[in-house]
Amino acid sequence: MSNITFADPTPQSSVSTKSVAEFAGRFLLAALFLISGLGKIGAYSATAGYMSSVGVPGFLLPIVIGTEVIGAAAIIVGWQTRIAAFLLAGFTLLSAALFHNNFGDQIQAIMFFKNVAIAGGFLLLVANGAGAISIDRRLGN
Secondary structure: OOOOOOOOOOOHHHHHHHHHHHHHHHHHHHHHHHHHHHHHHHOHHHHHHHHHHOOOOHHHHHHHHHHHHHHHHHHHHOOOHHHHHHHHHHHHHHHHHHHOOOOOOHHHHHHHHHHHHHHHHHHHHHHHOOOOOOHHHHOOO
């Protein structure tokens, strides 16, 4: 009997394109949280006041900043991606429920569903991992 081998139907260039697309997707998804977290540092008092105005204690702001900055950095470099993505999905849904719950205001309704869509992107990372261009892949995760 002869050995039958099947060629990978995906051309090598497509695999490379896939890897770059995975990295770009992670970067674009996480950049929002990195910029937001760093912005909260620069506007610390105003952000704490806004949080308090909707019933979220201002003392939680360092946790919020840490979640956004560290979580975004982990997603960008692809380290512990599934865990970071899961936590950021939950954070994003919680933020939507707390800060964008006025569905009578069309802008707030759009912001709510934007957060839901972002959480969906994070859940895709939970399901599929970071991809080839990541620390996770280098570590064999």
